[in-house]
Amino acid sequence: MLVVQEIWRYPVKSMSGERLTRAELDEFGVDGDRSWGVRDEATGLVLTARREPGLLMAAAVHTGGRPLVTTETGEVLTSDADLSDWLGRPVTLVRAADGPGTFENPLDVEHETDWMRWESAPGTFHDGRSRVSLVSTGSLADHDRRRFRINLVMAGDGEDELVDSEVTVGSARLRIRKPIDRCVMVNRAQPGLPADRDVLRRVIRERANLMGVGAVVIEPGSIAVGDLATPT
Numbered sequence: 610m611l612v613v614q615e616i617w618r619y620p621v622k623s624m625s626g627e628r629l630t631r632a633e634l635d636e637f638g639v640d641g642d643r644s645w646g647v648r649d650e651a652t653g654l655v656l657t658a659r660r661e662p663g664l665l666m667a668a669a670v671h672t673g674g675r676p677l678v679t680t681e682t683g684e685v686l687t688s689d690a691d692l693s694d695w696l697g698r699p700v701t702l703v704r705a706a707d708g709p710g711t712f713e714n715p716l717d718v719e720h721e722t723d724w725m726r727w728e729s730a731p732g733t734f735h736d737g738r739s740r741v742s743l744v745s746t747g748s749l750a751d752h753d754r755r756r757f758r759i760n761l762v763m764a765g766d767g768e769d770e771l772v773d774s775e776v777t778v779g780s781a782r783l784r785i786r787k788p789i790d791r792c793v794m795v796n797r798a799q800p801g802l803p804a805d806r807d808v809l810r811r812v813i814r815e816r817a818n819l820m821g822v823g824a825v826v827i828e829p830g831s832i833a834v835g836d837l838a839t840p841t
Contacts, residue, residue, distance in 0.1 A: 611745055611838040613778065615754070615762035620676040621702070622646040622734040623658040625668035625755070625799065631833040634781040634826050637705075637733045638740035639760050641671035646710050646734045647692065650699040654726075655710035655734060658794050663696055665799040675702065681800045705734045739786050739823025743768050743838075748820060756795045756808060759821050763838060768822050776838045780830030788819040795820075 618639045619626035626642075633640040646655035647664060658665045667686070669676040678686040686692045689701045703710065709728045733740065744759045747766025754762050761778070771785040791812050798804040812820050 611743075611763040611765040611768060613761055613832060613834050613836045613838070614746065614764040616832065616834060617758075617760050617762070618642045618671055619669070619758055619760075620645055620671040621664075621667075621669035621678065622655065623661070623664040624678065625665070626758075627668070627670050631831060633829070633831055634741065634783075635829045636740070636826055638735065638826060641673075642740075642760060643734040644671075644705050645669070645676055646703055646705065647696070648701045648703045648710070650701060653711060655703065655712050655729070656700070657712060658797060659792070660713060661696060662797055665794075665797055667695075668800070678702075705729065705732055710734055737823065738825065739789075740826055741783060741824045742789060742821050743785075743824060744821035748816070752808065752811075752820070753802060755799065755802060757789075757791070757820055761832070769819075771838075771840065772822060775827060775841045776824075777841050778838045779832035779836040780828075781826060781832055782828035782830070782841065783824040784827050785822050785824045787823055789821045789823050791818055791820050 616629040616632050617626050618629055618641055620641050622643050648655050666681045667678055669678050686695055692702060693699050709731055711726055711728050713726055742759045743761045743763055745763045745766045745768045769788060772787060775782060775784045791809060793809055795808045796804060796806050812818055
């Protein structure tokens, strides 16, 4: 049995997000999730924390327009100029709705020159085809869920057994696609969490480098804390 314990939305890719008690799900996942990204004007790439770890030290709140971005120290970044000054490079906050973004593969490779580039799907800055991520408290054990940027933290255990099946959560229906492979980003420092190189080692050792599952939305709907995930 899996019950929604926490709902999270991350409006800007690689930044911290906001905790919700209720959310709407559409074809792109949680409304407003990964709907914006920070584009490096020198390269044209939408940045991730792999290339720009500083992104992990800010949080974003969905407003329906440009997200409200606040740094670890409480500074509110209201413009691209503010964001550029903070990161120390010319950047622009861009909407996924305006077109696909080009990224560099976040997989662990030794040299930056070996990184591969990929393009997001139209309308979203999610990695790959999954639009909603779920993890159970049983899988997390004593790991801090903030390191994994999951949308739905579910009380219980057994999300891995739902792969290739459909579940109803609230009035939404999801198809669970695949387990989520993890990379070095889970080791990085973020507000309230120090850098810890052992996090990824443990996930590799204990869970074959998998934490959480990714899903697509089959039927849009509303979800709320306390909703049961029911196989259909």
